[in-house]
Amino acid sequence: MSVVKEIPALDTELGDLPPELRWREWMGRIEAVIFASVSPVPRGDLARVIGQGVSVDLLIEDIQADLVGRPYELVAVAGGWLMRTRVRFADAIRAAANVGDQVLDLNEYEVAVLAAIAYHQPLTRDGLKDIFGKDISRELIGRLRAQDLIATGPRSPKAGAPYTYVTTQKFLVAFGMESLRDLPDGEGLQDAGLAS
Amino acid sequence: MNSAAKSIQSDNQTIDLLPRWITLPQAETPETVAFLSGAALAMLDVMLRDPGGRLPAALLRDRLALKAAAACLKLENRTETAFDIRDAVCLARVGDALGPAGEMFVAWRKLARISLTTGGWKDRAGKVLPAAVADVAMSRLGSLSGTPVEQAGQILVDVLRQFPREEAAALMLADVALARAVGWDRLVPLLAAHMECKEVRAISEAGDDAVQAVHQAMVAACDGAIRLAADVDRRVAKLRAVAPKLRAKGSDDAVEMFVSEDAMMPAALPLADRAARRLCDRLVDLGAVRELTGRSTFRLYGV
Numbered sequence A: 001m002s003v004v005k006e007i008p009a010l011d012t013e014l015g016d017l018p019p020e021l022r023w024r025e026w027m028g029r030i031e032a033v034i035f036a037s038v039s040p041v042p043r044g045d046l047a048r049v050i051g052q053g054v055s056v057d058l059l060i061e062d063i064q065a066d067l068v069g070r071p072y073e074l075v076a077v078a079g080g081w082l083m084r085t086r087v088r089f090a091d092a093i094r095a096a097a098n099v100g101d102q103v104l105d106l107n108e109y110e111v112a113v114l115a116a117i118a119y120h121q122p123l124t125r126d127g128l129k130d131i132f133g134k135d136i137s138r139e140l141i142g143r144l145r146a147q148d149l150i151a152t153g154p155r156s157p158k159a160g161a162p163y164t165y166v167t168t169q170k171f172l173v174a175f176g177m178e179s180l181r182d183l184p185d186g187e188g189l190q191d192a193g194l195a196s
Numbered sequence B: 001m002n003s004a005a006k007s008i009q010s011d012n013q014t015i016d017l018l019p020r021w022i023t024l025p026q027a028e029t030p031e032t033v034a035f036l037s038g039a040a041l042a043m044l045d046v047m048l049r050d051p052g053g054r055l056p057a058a059l060l061r062d063r064l065a066l067k068a069a070a071a072c073l074k075l076e077n078r079t080e081t082a083f084d085i086r087d088a089v090c091l092a093r094v095g096d097a098l099g100p101a102g103e104m105f106v107a108w109r110k111l112a113r114i115s116l117t118t119g120g121w122k123d124r125a126g127k128v129l130p131a132a133v134a135d136v137a138m139s140r141l142g143s144l145s146g147t148p149v150e151q152a153g154q155i156l157v158d159v160l161r162q163f164p165r166e167e168a169a170a171l172m173l174a175d176v177a178l179a180r181a182v183g184w185d186r187l188v189p190l191l192a193a194h195m196e197c198k199e200v201r202a203i204s205e206a207g208d209d210a211v212q213a214v215h216q217a218m219v220a221a222c223d224g225a226i227r228l229a230a231d232v233d234r235r236v237a238k239l240r241a242v243a244p245k246l247r248a249k250g251s252d253d254a255v256e257m258f259v260s261e262d263a264m265m266p267a268a269l270p271l272a273d274r275a276a277r278r279l280c281d282r283l284v285d286l287g288a289v290r291e292l293t294g295r296s297t298f299r300l301y302g303v
Helices: A019-036 A043-047 A056-067 A087-096 A108-120 A125-132 A138-146 A169-174 A186-191 B003-009 B030-049 B057-075 B082-091 B099-113 B121-128 B131-141 B148-162 B167-182 B197-206 B211-245 B251-260 B273-285
Strands: A072-077 A080-085 A150-155 A163-167
Touching (some): A108 A138, A108 A163, A138 A163, B082 B099, B121 B131, B131 B148, B131 B167, B211 B251
Antiparallel strands (some): A150 A163
């Protein structure tokens, strides 16, 4: 005798609804799933709540069109989709609530270290020293690790086999990138006046 | 009965390089490049079918995967070389992240090990690619038409136009399409290492149709693959020749690893640490494997 109540399988095809309503329902489900998740939701997970062969991209596009003018948006990051408030409301959110432990709160120097790792990974602390001309403290590395922005990569083939550091999925999410391919290239940096 | 046909069948066969009439630069009309790429591919096909069963195909694919990965990293504006890639995959311990270079190589390596003739290959290949690309492209693979090189070109252009920043995935799919169209059991990483960056950008940014560039890259790719095959074939033959002299326990398994993988640390061999290092030193002395880094520590070995 089973005591586990069976969960009825989700009706994904929605055959009893007229096409218009079916589409709206699918849009609703996708938006709800993404809204409920703190990490980017991969395409495969979204495909499970809608009809066989229905285009996730078209549904997402329609949701994004609905969200124009709303203070939050649906964005593609790190191999999935995520909902987030629009950047221009950052000050309002900060003023209204104590969001200290959610905010990455990186200072300029930490961002610079993070950028160096992103471009030159896998990179050791010695490698960082070569770039910045001074030691990068273990504490700083520790903070970036604690925030899950970097992780340990392959050992470096140097005496003592020091750890290298590499960026994480969370790093991509935090900076709104789909992959490292979205890091500005040489030309992009020059345009921004950050490299010569 | 000419002598060229005979040499292909003989026992101590050597791998024939592409004849000069294929590799010599010629007038670049669409007809010529298409004809030459077809001829080059046919030669590579014959070599890979390998009736004698002695070609170290796994090692060949692994080395080609390394070249492809290095080329794709360059396309992604990264600076890692083949040496960095080897370090990343060989020096990572369980649980370490591989970093972009290691991940790129592992993706190519995984893809090149998937049997394209057994059921479920699309799912396995799809897992290696970015999900968004796999969704669109795996079904597109079934609807390609034309010669193998044309099919590779079509999927390359399709994917790059839709996903301009997914160069690696597009080039992987081009090789998948090519292997499927020729009827190979496994993907051979060919196009990526021989398409110029600016040619790839011309497709993704300007929407070029790239047929000509793909045909030209294919001639160079077949030439490169056949040369590499001749090289690894010679090196593996040497390793096989000295293998009976090795007495250490586990050395047979070690030899099999050298015959199928690009590079490894002694610690990866199925021998005790010191025995593994001794075996590598011995193989280097015998001229059967090479130390690939030039370092005195953290050495990597491969044929």
